Amino acid sequence: MFCKYCGKENSNDAKFCNSCGRSLTGDTAPVNIPPTAPQSAAPNSNLAIASLVFGICSIPTVFFKLWISLLCAIAAIVTGKISLKQERPGQDYAVWGLRLGGIGLGICALILVLYVISVIGIFGAVSDSFSDFPSINR
Numbered sequence: 001m002f003c004k005y006c007g008k009e010n011s012n013d014a015k016f017c018n019s020c021g022r023s024l025t026g027d028t029a030p031v032n033i034p035p036t037a038p039q040s041a042a043p044n045s046n047l048a049i050a051s052l053v054f055g056i057c058s059i060p061t062v063f064f065k066l067w068i069s070l071l072c073a074i075a076a077i078v079t080g081k082i083s084l085k086q087e088r089p090g091q092d093y094a095v096w097g098l099r100l101g102g103i104g105l106g107i108c109a110l111i112l113v114l115y116v117i118s119v120i121g122i123f124g125a126v127s128d129s130f131s132d133f134p135s136i137n138r
Contacts, residue, residue: 051097
């Protein structure tokens, strides 16, 4: 037997439609059958995707603004760690976000060290050039 309202097939002895809950015989009130929610896969962790995006952004931005690269690298590491604790699909995104964030952080540290060394070298060269002048206190 087919329901005249929704067209779904029902058993011959059914009084109500298994799909829409309406009466198949027409002599009783329809039964409200709650709709079942579609079963879907667990969503990806948005933090894992954010970690990957921050990790990717941390590397090229080091050549423009070092502080933006540093913030992106730290954000990639923090969101990646939180995402790995959630145990949702998309853990690979979090792992790659952590890796790229670590690389970005390493590049930032290397550039900062090179900057400090160059500043010390410049000040060292300037102080050496002033040491040739006679002292005022002599």
